[in-house]
Amino acid sequence: MASSSTLIDLPMELLQRVLTHCHPRDVAGFSQTCREAYNLIYLTTDQYLWRQLYLAYPFDHPEIVASQRLDAGVSSKVKPVSGDEVDGLNYRNRLTDLVNAERAASKGPRTVEEEKNTLLVFQRVLTQLPITSRTEDGEVQPSLNADWLERTLDEESALLTSEPDPSLSTPKPGAFSEVEGIRARLRCSVLSSFKQSGTNPDLALSKEDYSFFVAKRNRSRCFVYDLRNYTARTHWGPFTPDNHVNWVHVEYLMNVVWMNLCDPPITNMPRPRIGTEAFRPHSSGGDYSQEDWAGVEGVWSRYVCFMDYRDLFSFNVPYAEDDGPLDEGFFAESTFREATRLLEVKLKIVDRSILNGIGFVLHRKYSANPHRPPLYFKGTSRGSDGAAASIIKGCVYEEEDGSIRWRFESIYDNSPQWSSSGVQIGDVGSAVGVIGVWTTTSHDQSDPVGPFWLFKNQDGTPTQVMDFN
Incomplete structure (x- = not known):
């Protein structure tokens, strides 16, 4: 009687090709089945499998994005972009970070450290988006990374709705934490943070949503029109004493202007x-x-x-x-x-x-x-x-x-x-x-x-x- 063969008996190239059609979590699960599977997933010297998993997720090709940003002068890096390792790029680590961030956004981070690390992952994606390009017809070619951010950080995201500092409910002058600043920056970037009725006649807010945005604008006005927030220490703008951007302040400014634009018919x-x-x-x-x-x-x-x-x-x-x-x-x-x-x-x-x-x-x-x-x-x-x-x-x-x-x-x-x-x-x-x-x-x-x-x-x-x- 012939012995039964297992998946791990397939040639490595064929097995890697099969695994590229799986979700990264399933690939990680497969690596736990035996030593050979673990070695194949985590100890190979080339990045073929993880590169394919990354691009199939799908995300924008990071090497192409980095090269285009460099050519367009929107990146200060001067190192050439080529090969498997690009400026230290590791496809497995990058994809693992993104998948973990996606989980934390939907279910909420389990620790304060995980919350900060997750926010930093999203901020890195936001600040490294590809150059806007257009087709011959003038249509903008959408970014896979931008779409992923928009879908992941929607209005249901526990990561963006959580407010660890109770004082945020009634803003006051002073410095905000790094976590609060990154969270505010991300909220500034996603459509779901902004009131849409008034900009689209086909959209109407529920009574609860309307009350939410009224309170949000008044809370933002409370900070924006507080004269104590405009001194030489803040450079008379939305900045911190050490001259960084105060993204919490920026979010309040955006809230006030945008919701004012939603009012007139x-x-x-x-x-x-x-x-x-x-x-x-x-x-x-x-x-x-x-x-x-x-x-x-x-x-x-x-x-x-x-x-x-x-x-x-x-x-x-x-x-x-x-x-x-x-x-x-x-x-x-x-x-x-x-x-x-x-x-x-x-x-x-x-x-x-x-x-x-x-x-x-x-x-x-x-x-x-x-x-x-x-x-x-x-x-x-x-x-x-x-x-x-x-x-x-x-x-x-x-x-x-x-x-x-x-x-x-x-x-x-x-x-x-x-x-x-x-x-x-x-x-x-x-x-x-x-x-x-x-x-x-x-x-x-x-x-x-x-x-x-x-x-x-x-x-x-x-x-x-x-x-x-």
């Missing part, structure tokens, strides 16, 4: 793109070169939001000497009003000398990334009030933390009046645009502040300027 007003696809490099369209690596030149839309100064003063004065959270109930009053203005901004790259005479200077004459020198720009900003367009002067540069910073001033009658400081959301040239804070150039303690959202018009068409409450 206007379906044809321009809106910034949101979601992980909008975070991809160069997703805003247009031309990019070494002379304009940030895609500055062109026509932009800019939303600015602001409170009546008397309301802003009344909201802040009772807490001027306190360090606790302000009263978010202020924004639930029926008499409260917040205005939103849509501006058209046109920008051109100019010489550094145009910064002479304005209120801010770079703390150095270079960016943290030598491949991205500071870009200086000048342009105009036009509103719907019929007044003459203001002049805008500013710069774009990369900071030590890798973020792309935008700083500019609005000038009326040769006098600088408003100062704006923001951060590029997503990668360089992302369609989601720039989120930041406007205030006066004098930065006095009681000066008005408000959020702004600047995003590029992809087709270069003029902006339909408007005001609404």
